[in-house]
Amino acid sequence: MFRVIFEPDRGQRVPIRLWARHVGPDTIRQLQRLASQDYVVEFVAAMADAHVSEGVAVGSVFATEHTLVPAALGGDLGCGMSALRIDVDAFGLDRRTLEIVVSRLGRAIPTGDATHRGGGASRANLPEGLLETPLSTRSLEHTREALLGRHLGTLGGGNHFLELDRDADGGVWLLVHSGSRGLGGAIASHHARAAEERNAHGLAGMDIRESAGAAYWQDLEWAIRFARENRRALATRALEILSDVLHREVTAADTIDVHHNFVAREEWFGRPLFVHRKGAIAAPRGDRALIPGSMGTASYVAFGLANADSFGSCSHGAGRVMTRTEARRTIRPKAFAESMRRVVYPDALARRLVEEAPCVYRDIREVLDDQEDLLVRTIRLEPLAVLKG
């Protein structure tokens, strides 16, 4: 359930609904700033994993009638998660096999800044139409021409990852967290600049009925599509490697894919709205949602409840509780290894991986408890092996 903050004397126009039990003062300030913009309607919702970010807090959901807000989405347009139920039995995956899989994935899939050294997909097998759909400027089309082949099929850095998980029945799942890479970033920054030029204040909006707003919508839709194709390319590559290691063709029986950095046209309270979600997912009724924990703790498949209280949204993950700097300073290598003892990961990267240690995230069960009115958990996924970006 949520609690409400509404202080109109501080300029707030709509109430803030908070699903998180712990929220820092700087996160509240960001939510209040958002709730003071003239384009927001109904309310601003902060999901159970809300935390401070650049401009707008991660975990923010808000809606407008005809305004798009580039600065409210961040750079990684269309970032999200895929989960593929694959036809592999967890009992057949011993630790040694998982180590081979992780090492092969690490060599085959460009992670972090490896994109700069030449990347993922070859030009020949780009998905249909991805290069042909127009973008709003020649400059962006040039950037796409140069980067598309390089960026498709690359993982990226930070909290992006590939993971193998098992469910309670011994079924194995492939999880992918990635987005629209540098190309999405180029689109995002182009429109953030355009919005600022037209409107001096911080969280500048663009009207969809004007050309600049319509251009952003067109490019945003493309970036979101590209991000999904990128996750698909990563998953395809991972399945090829699994097939190779297991000496048989591994296929996906079932795929879930959710964005958590996007704008969607949806109808709420009897009117069409542009729902902005930054680090939040849509949880439509009966449809499956996907909520990762951390690389050492469980992730969950859930059913959305389409609760109008949050514009039918829920949290996109567990939410950080510790900064990367803090993690590097305070987490001892031994404690890190202990918290990851059940999961296979590239040992050589342990020093860098502490930034993503299980203890830098909130307990996913608590985060799910905080939003029981938004979703129903159905499948618990235990991590077996992880490759971080």
Place this chain on the structure above:
DNA sequence: ATGTGC
């Protein structure tokens, strides 16, 4: 998040 950016 980011071929990070003045």
